[in-house]
Amino acid sequence: MNKKLWQPPRLRIGEDSGEERRATWLELFYDLIFVVAIAELAHNLSKDVSLLGVLGYVALFIPIWSCWLGATFYANLFDTDDLGDRLLTLVQMMMIAALAINVHHGLGKSSVGFAIAYIGARSILIVQFLIARYHVPVARPLLNRYIWGFGLGAGCWLLSLFVPVPWRFALWALGLFIDLITPLGTGHLATQITPDISHMPERLGLFTMIVLGESVAAVVKGVVEKEWNVSSIITALMGMSIAFSFWWLYFDSIDGSPLETMKAGKITIFITWVYSHLLLAIGLAATGVGVEHVIFTSTKNVLPEKDRWLLCGAVTLCLLVLALINLTTCILEKYRKGRILSTYRLGAAGFVLVLAIAGINLSPIFLTTLVAIACVVTVALDLLSRSREQIISQE
Structure with a gap:
């Protein structure tokens, strides 16, 4: 604890110049x-x-x-x-x-x-x-x-x-x-007290990690409560691949760019960026539940409709929000090339949505594998795009 037992609130912005603010x-x-x-x-x-x-x-x-x-x-x-x-x-x-x-x-x-x-x-x-x-x-x-x-x-x-x-x-x-x-319409008021550019992304990232942890726990719970067999194990591995892909896509894109735009009074971009994390958290937790249900039904020939829509709908929501988060971090001129990453996410979201609509006769293991492949391919395309940008920037 600080030296003084009681302290009045003070504005923390800019007080630790040269040092990144970290979560306490x-x-x-x-x-x-x-x-x-x-x-x-x-x-x-x-x-x-x-x-x-x-x-x-x-x-x-x-x-x-x-x-x-x-x-x-x-x-x-x-x-x-x-x-x-x-x-x-x-x-x-x-x-x-x-x-x-x-x-x-x-x-x-x-x-x-x-x-x-x-x-x-x-x-x-x-x-x-x-x-x-x-x-x-x-x-x-x-x-x-x-x-x-x-x-x-x-x-x-x-x-x-x-x-x-x-x-x-x-x-x-x-x-x-x-x-x-x-908070809408407060851009002119918030320019002097913009949230800390390192602390706010960290806090949002930590909450996202909490929800990802719930997704992983749901996969483990699904395996623990079901008799082990090839189908349940493969389905669980695909579920872990989906969670890992979301981790990769999120933490490779998140930064403090929206806070930079807030300093210019453009609070709408900042609010969109913050509120998109609500939708992402909703989708991530629901994805975990969806994978858990798929594991429970992994031995069936056809995945029940409600479970198919839960998994595919949650994954689609996550991919759409990840595309939006990436767009809000690409507003600045220097990040325009990165907007192609949002296109990859949108394409994957469209594919998974098609699975939700047309995957009536798909088995649990096959559907989960296709969803996992869509997420992993998105990660691969991200890596390829970033590698090309690095090569171009070095030339």
């Missing part, structure tokens, strides 16, 4: 509770892979991710790691744990508990912003916008406690919509 031990500990929350979300989806089950999975995923993003954004700008910061983080972790506990029936009998936990987590974030607003005058215009926006969103959730289903969920959706649009 407190932030890494905070992430652990989201490992649990995502595992519970994946378990929920695994029990119900119908259309309603998928929609429910997405509906509960968004508020949990929103809590993580809000806390990460605050830490990026104002983190002090003093006693007060640690205590507030502890309370936030308790609220996220309550969200995870209420996930299983979050759209049913536990909806009130889920809403109360979310209100608690957002309220703590608002309190942190209020404290930072008092101590950091330069950040007040931007923080005023966040305090009012997030406060209004939390107010919708609070109001939902007093109305029945389905109107309760309509208020949830309204509250989340307000939260998500609050």
